[in-house]
Amino acid sequence: MKSIYLIDASIYIFRGWFSLPVEIVDRQGNPSNAIVGYARFLTELLERRGVRRVVAMFDEPLEGLNRKRLYPPYKANREAAPEELKRQFNVVRRLSELLGVPTFSHANHEADDLIATGARVAREQGYSVTVVSADKDLAQLIGPQDRLLDWARNRSEGPGQIKERLGVYPEQVIDYLALTGDSVDNVPGVPGVGPKSARVLLKAFNTLDGVYRNLESLEGIGLRSPGRTAKQLKQGKELAELSKQLVTLKQDIPQVEERLFSQGEGIDHGQLEAVINEYGFGSYLARRMRLLTGAG
Secondary structure: OEEEEEEEHHHHHHHHHHHOOOOOEOOOOOEOHHHHHHHHHHHHHHHOOOOOEEEEEOOOOHHHOHHHHHOOOOOOOOOOOOHHHHHHHHHHHHHHHHOOOOEEOOOOOOHHHHHHHHHHHHHHOOEEEEEEOOOHHHHHHOOOOOEEEEOOOOEEEOHHHHHHHHOOOHHHHHHHHHHHOEOOOOEOOOOOOOHHHHHHHHHHHOOHHHHHHOOOOOOOOOOOOHHHHHHHHHHOHHHHHHHHHHHOOOOOOHHHHHHOOOOOOOOOHHHHHHHHHHOOOOHHHHHHHHHHOOOO
């Protein structure tokens, strides 16, 4: 079966920024640690046997997001990226393209939405999908032939493994997060309903709608305090519905629908060499990148 890898790029940029020393600099003395960290990750991925088609999705600044308009506190708990990191983002995106990896971003939608759209389009073209990310939100996309690949943990999961880890199936992840919320993204969820209760509820009633249709039937399903949970669910229904909107990924971004499989302009070896020489990759990583593009 044909396969495609869809990368949640921002995670690997931030990982490089936080895990590598700021003493890694470009020729002008500016930090290039995020660029180098991402380059190591992408090179290792592209060197894997069987990895042929790879697309990287990037986030834009939070201010323009549709989810922010729907719920202004969305991701308001996140600090702005420092300038030393911001200047590295465009280089990382250009480097991806120079290594033969098409890239996408959208001012109003997150990388997760672009990945969701790409996954749908790819499946319709007969591809299995590997989503490269550590973000549990993206587990909602994983179908029977797909994988969720957490590169740093070397963890590749299908639906069964996701069920073992999260306690719910991929198709239940949206409703699970609608109940529990997500502190990472500042999604509220239902106050008082934590992961354990959410798993019990979804095991018993399958969906969020099913939970709300059965608020009078919570006895005997394994909840510690059924009456209290019923009250919390009643009081938090609007927040549950809002949270479900926030965590449901869009699968109809036209830009990705139209261009996911479009051919790029081809690899510009001269520009790749200029980037390699500018940003302090070291001879070993530079040689591997050249080999990947046929320039080694």
